Amino acid sequence: MLNPKASLATNDFRSDTFTTPTPSMLAAMMNASFGDDVYQEDHITTEFQREIARLTGMEDALFMLSGTMGNQIGVRVHLNQPPHSVLCDYRAHVYAEEGSGLAVLSQAMVTPVHPANGIYLTLDDVKKWTILGEDIHTAPTKVISLEVTIGGILTPIDEIRRISEFARAHDIKVHCDGARLWNASAATGYSLADYCQYFDTVSMCVSKGLGAPIGGVLASTESNIKRARWLRKQLGGGIRQAGVLTAPALVALKEVWPSMKETHEMTKKLEKDLAALGVVPQIPVDTNFFFIDAKKSNVDMGILLEQCEKFNVKLMDERIALHHQISDEAIESLKAAIAAAVQITKTLPSDYVSKVPSGGYNITSKMNEYS
Template structure:
């Protein structure tokens, strides 16, 4: 069957977009060569009449009418049933007659249309329909004249038991029952229920010959003799009469006899493809009863656009957008093509980073799960505060098991000059201990509690004249960068001062450091606040300009001017009438 299926596709690509995408085959052309050449408008073409008799007998009805499209056969059926306004039709909200026929029921038949979403999400039931029936008892409402069903709908089969229940409801209230059976061929093969059994519960049935069995063109309407006679009249009114249609009818009859039995293999391929989609993490959104696979690729980590691009490299076409796709199989799809399709799915599923990319498109930054962050103390990103102040840099803690010693043999420690960058330690500001030391140095204290540089012996402390005076600071930023040094207690000690003087110098140094730190914090705060205010002023200025521009346009609008003039006249006339009265 794989070999046969492959050989029947004359196209250079495999088309999964719809089962209407099948192309005529050489055998089909050979059948078309045997057609009659009569005029169907005069009902004189033997090939067309043969097709109509065959399908009417197959469905157990009296007559049939061959038309150019399923939209035409559906609209003809509703037009025949809806002949006396006011009137209404009940349809499935997902049905073809409601969504894809340009509002034809309302236009052609002058009827209100009441769509219903099935409670079970798959097919309409009596419980869905009965409460919504409108009876001819109140002139404010359009009574229900037709109930329109579809089988299959999105590839899902409507159970015959529910069809029987709805038919009993329509007979009880004198309502017509129409079936859009474009793919009823598939339901019959999948369930084993004959076309005659299905069609016996409906007044009219539309059967598609293109998407159903792969004919080049056409659909056929089945019903009673008088119904089909009236529909033929409306077909001409709609502009649907055609002349030498015999060669198309021969092709359609050939497809019913040849392609219809192959649908069992098509259903097998659909289930095969469904399993492959599930294996790569896709979600199937509708039951795969026949030849359609409705899929959501979100959980698989790739979009339909990516899937379409990869399949195009294998000469495969599908339809869809975002993360949702509909894959439709037909008799010209081979097992070899299904294998290529599945290989592409596994290739996309094996790519890294795709799942994260999908998560980022589906969720905002604040809604991302904590599992995507590296550690527990990390949190989802959030917008920064407009005036967040930088905190002082902290000195890295020394390793307690390997502290740096003042007599270290490390040449960088023993011979390096004092560092160039001053860093502030966050401690209690009321403490007497020094708050300024140098990055990379360890604090060493003498017997009096004074801090000495660890890299120099006590006798090698710099003299007071080697330290810059406070007035030598070039700028606050220079102080922070450590380009200039504040006077310290070391200068007082090296110049021979007493311990009291050294303590006072140390205290003065601490207070000076605190004052400078606080001053710089205030300067930085004011700088950032100024920048923020400038941005806010710009934003407010832009909003003000927009409002002024809008007010100017409103005030100079011709309608506004006319309203102002009219208001003035009213005021003048009012004052005049008041004076005269």
């Protein structure tokens, strides 16, 4: 039996997408059902979708090729005829990182909101920026999209409930970019269904913290999923022998998801160890991400990336992402790289120009720039 930890990803902190399929995922792919899912004849895919519907408490679910596809289709099922707009956090993936999909696929305006608390959206933010009424100058808010977790941060479930109640009272749909809803659930103990009751559509990724090789899933009502299946086909996402993708996703649910709490504990421990080096995060470390505040930590990002190469760990910016294949040895190497970078930064002349200015993935600096 191969060692499930024997992965190319043991030292890869760039994102929780940088994992490799485990031996049991590969075995599941070999033994998958090979029915045609465009005709809904692939029983492993059907089983996977039923399992997601059960876990989320939603009526139905549909496998998606990516988180982007799940988000774009998830929002679009709620939108028919412009003018209409989508309200979301200004950092939200669905708005900022999906190639203008909301404009192109949903013909939607976006209201990107800067959370007043600098951390997560609250009902006050939402109330302030929601466009209601029939003023013909406007594009009324038809969808509120919440990313849970966002930058690894947990939005309190009560805040989600309040936003959802407000939305429902105004006939606004609520979408969840739950690429990492698995992490939220693992961190808080609330079930997926506890969260999902507040949303009309929920898109979740299986290829991030869950560690499956490809895809995501959209959960919603039967009628929304029927329409989503149509829209997915239109985008070229009707998959024939989908079982090779959903079989490892089922394994990920059973084998990787239960270990997510450990990954979060590892991240907390890292936060504590980095604090001892004077290295602090930009935003709360609630789950599996630590965003280095390079400025406050007096660490030059260019030097840090050089040290990471030297210590054989992979990092691409301020975000340190942990996942189930990160090894203890890699954590030690990362800490050594950071400690070395802190020391070297101290010796730099005051006019030193960094090779990699910080801000590559600097959540709060974006916020300071624009708010």
